[in-house]
Amino acid sequence: MIILAIETSCDETAAAIVEFSREKAKVLSSIVSSQIKMHKKYGGVVPSLASRMHLKNTIPVLDKAFKQAKIKKDKIDYIAVTNGPGLIPALMIGVSAAKALSFALKKPLIGINHIEGHVYSNWLKPIGKVQSPKSKVQNYKLLKPKFPILCLTVSGGHTQLIFMEKDLHYKIIGETIDDAAGEAFDKVAKLLDLGYPGGPVIEKMAKSGDEGRFKFTRPMMQSKDYNFSFSGLKTAVLYETRKSEREIDLKYKKDMAASFQRTVIDVLVSKTVRAAEEYGAKTVLLGGGVSANEKLRADLGRVLREEMPNAAYHFPLFKLTTDNALMISIAGYYHALDKNRVSDWKSIKADANLKLE
Ligand code: KG4
Ligand code: ZN
Secondary structure, eight states: OEEEEEEOSSSEEEEEEEEEETTEEEEEEEEEEEOHHHHHTTTSOOHHHHHHHHHHHHHHHHHHHHHHHTOOGGGOOEEEEEEESSOHHHHHHHHHHHHHHHHHHTOOEEEEEHHHHHHHGGGEEESSSOOOTTOSSEEEEEOOOOSSEEEEEEOSSOEEEEEESSTTOOEEEEEBSSSOHHHHHHHHHHHTTOOSSHHHHHHHHHTTSOTTSSOOOOTTSSOSSSOBOOHHHHHHHHHHHHHTGGGOOHHHHHHHHHHHHHHHHHHHHHHHHHHHHHTTOSEEEEESGGGGOHHHHHHHHHHHHHHOTTSEEEOOOGGGTSSOSHHHHHHHHHHHHSGGGOBOTTTOOOOTTOOOO
């Protein structure tokens, strides 16, 4: 079964063509055109600019995906497209392109929730040794994680603990009540004048910083529910930097980055492990842009090994942590196996607040 997937929910225009057969995935192409350089100038994603960039890039990205996959357009079996959540002017470009292709090629269309894509990014595992990055076609196997699953999705727009008893069935057991974890990284990086996006630069600075220098309260770590809150932490960083305006040098920024990152990771790890224990998860997964953070991966892995030795855990390949269309194709494959979840061009709509159900 060959799936063409399209993703334009935020600031990456992406398309992937993947051939699935049982537990295998042959990635014929996966193209991501990032707009980060453009948005960097404004310190964050500008929705109208994102929309214009998607409009400019969608057809060239699709063209490249088909050329690299070396297949004719009518050889695809399904089209999967992210139809929410995200920036509505951005989503509409990908959804329109997918609808037009579905209409013209007479292929079924599948709407995918972006978060679902991040969850399913965990399913893809390389076969054998790591393949040469030069090789265009990449072979993977599809993981069969044991249910029940608990997945922490942490991105620029979302922070959620998702419980799954079977494929494609989601229960959100906790989420942020204000800023998303990635958003907090982005805002703190802005406060420290480190540019956009904040996650990678904070992580880099934190490597040589003293994480014990600034002591922040771990927001909602002790609360009984599984919700998160990161806006107060950002404000605490703001007050601290205002207080010490004159002493902000490189060392200060590194220590602040490390102390902030430590606080966020402590909360994420503690709540995820507690939820996994309470819900009896057999597998713990991670997804979204913040899951690129090596310290988060290392800490979550270590605590899970210590406290839940019988549970498995899997983290996505690094290239699948930030937005891409490959993860959308994987979720699309599981939808396609369940015919009730396949639709046509008439019924898929872009929805900025699409709920994961
Ligand atoms: O999943 P994603 O590409 O887009 C959304 O769906 O939002 O996530 C982007 C977010 C940004 O907030 C970025 O700062 C964060 O992921 N991020 C990281 C790292 N790399 C990206 N956060 C922490 N550490 C990183 N290494
Ligand atoms: Zn994302």
